[in-house]
Amino acid sequence: MSIPQQGGGPIERPEQMAEYVASGEKPRDSWRIGTEHEKFGFTWDTLKPLPYEGERSILAMLEGLRDRFGWEEIRESGKLIGLSRDGANVSLEPGGQLELSGAPVETIHDTHAETVRHLDEVRAIADGVNAGFMGIGAAPVWHQDDMPMMPKGRYALMTPYMQKVGTLGTQMMYRTCTVQVNLDYASEADMVQKLRVALSLQPVATALLANSPFLDGRPNGMKSWRAHIWQNLDAARTGMLPFVFEDGFGYEAWVDYVLDVPMYFVYRDGKYIDALGQSFRDFLNGRLPALPGELPTLSDWADHMTTVFPEARIKKYIEMRGADCGPLSHLSALPALWVGLTYDQGALDAATELTRGWTHDTREGLRRAAARDGLSGEHDGIRLNDLAGEVLTLAEAGLAARARRSADGAADEVGYLAVLRERVERGMTAADDLLAKYHGEWQGDLSRIYAETAY
Template sequence: MSIPQSGGGPIERHEQLAEYLADGCKPKDQWRIGTEHEKFGYCKDTLKPLPYEGKRSILAVLEGLRDGHGWAPLEEGGKLIGLEKDGANVSLEPGGQLELSGAPLESIHETCDEVNQHLRDVKDIADKIGVGFIGLGSAPIWSHEDMPLMPKGRYKLMDGYMQKVGTMGRVMMRRTCTVQVNLDFATEADMVQKLRVALALQPVANALFANSPFLDGKPNGVKSTRGLVWRHLDDARTGMLPFVFHEGFGFEAWVQYALDVPMYFVYRDGKYIDALGMSFRDFLEGKLPALPGETPTLSDWADHLTTAFPEARIKKFMEMRGADGGPWRRLCALPAFWVGLMYDQSSLDAAWDLVKGWDAETREALRVAASEQALQAQVGDINMHELAREIVAISEAGLKARAKPGAGGMVPDETHFLNALKDSIETGKTPADELLDRYNGDWNGDLTKIYDEFAY
């Protein structure tokens, strides 16, 4: 989850809220790719999740990256809770999941190099202290009580609030992982088209990247437990956002949506002030109960935007949020999938042509079916397997058209990063299907084998 935002002055006009978003517009030659991924750490001998402190801990990994790989520390309340270097951040999710928020880069080649270097560095440290990391959409065995809450004020507030809204917020916080990509837009109209395509096709990403068929030590009856969790979290801040498809949608409509998302906190002087369930509209009028008489800054607005969790969202860029965390190859396949669709206009238009006739009920039904059945999902006359095949082909055409070479020009474009997805389309099996095959086959129902065979 996001680190506190900074650098914003006072909000003196309502228009500044939409202007903040519009300031993210960039010409195409400045579009970049920011890839984020989360992973679970565990002790190799006990297979238990990592505590925050101790010889084998999240803190030990952070200190190893800081001392051995040149990362600068980020602290909160005297605790090391993150790192930064060269435009990238390493941060902690609530249950100790380690997240890389990559730097904005020009090509998938560069972003995959970044991912690979990060995983090598983490493995170097992990091997020395008897720790492993694994990429899955949900923790397959550990209970809520097994997962320690990291020492971040934001998480302490959220942990209590999540027990009052929805049913699976605390599962999301401690026991799920994702991979996502952050992309740019050129204009308000470009943002609108991209966000509509992004929302409509998140179920395809969820299906292709489904990698969490287990919870509490056994199959959960779905292919993406993470997708199931997000459907039962907090309706006020999650979902497929039907209003995005309404005529006239733009930055101001997003502002109105975000203003209706209940607040979590206000960040002041290194501390998180409890504003749970309060209204940012009241804050704008100096009527926030948590800070009576005080009005927000643009930094507060930027923080608040990070507390809306729909399937895709905008800040000064757009985030694709629908995929499970997964194996090494798929950490590069996710940005490739979306860049191919979003950064070539012909591909974006082709994707929009496929989804523009769907109504809100269809989009929601696809979201549900994707989490439950992945590529085997069927909604009306829409077959997810065939839809995924068509969408990946469109993405591949977009990557070819971008023609971004790698390996010193030896690789002509970025299309090979889609190979993991093409394998799934060819076989009809996602990572979740492969895990279930192993569980029901040579693992004989012993889920502990997942750590040895699927760790990074």
């Protein structure tokens, strides 16, 4: 989840909020790629999650990365809760999931290299304390009571609130991990086209990278339990956003949507002030109960924008949010998929045509089928495995047209999609492979999954 934002000074005109979103516009030659992924830490001897403090802990990981690899500290109320270096951040999810928010880079080769370097550094520190980190979409064995809470004020506020909205909010916070990619847009029209394609095809990403078939030590009946969770919490801030497909959608319509999402907090002087359920519209009029008489800043607006969680969202870039975390190959394939689809105009236009005429029921039905059945899912006559094959062909063509080669000139970006192409050819997700091992050679012993999914 996000760290406090730095959006700017006072909001003096309502138009500033849309202008803030529009300020993310960049010319094509300045478009960048920012990959984020989360992972679960555990101790090898006990197979329990890492606590925040102690000899073998998340704090020890952060201190080790700081001291050995030159990361700078990020603290909150005196607690070390993150790191920064060269435009990238390491941060903590509520249950101790360690997240890399990568720097904006030019190519998939660059984001792959950054991820490899980060995982090498994490492994170097973890090996020293007999710990490991695994890439999977949901904690397969640990129960909710097993999970530690990280010392961040945002999470202390969100946890009790999440228990009141939907049914699975705290599972999302403490027991899931994702990989996502952040991408740029050139104009309002470009943002609209990309966001519509992103929402329509997010179920394909969910299906291709489905990797969370276990919960509480047994199969959970889903290929992506993480995706299932997002379908069952706080409808006010999640979902497939049918209004995005209405005529006239643009920056102002996005602002109206975010304004109507209940608030979580206001960040002041290093502390999170409880504004749970309150209205940002009231804030604009100086009537926020949490801060009566005070008006918001653009930093407050930027913070509030981080508290909406649809399948794809806009800040000053587009976040693709539909995929489970997985092995290293997945961490590079996910950005390759979306860059191929959206950074080449021909591929983007073809993806728009592929999804033209879909209704909200189609998109929502595919979303639910992807979580439940992965590539075997089907809705309204559309088979996800067939659709994924078509989408991969478009992404491969888009990456080939970009023609961004590795530093040695030996490879373009298309190769990062090979793992997904292989999944389509077999019709098997990572979740299917794990389930086959669970019912086969593991004989129901889920302790085997730690070594299987460790980086």
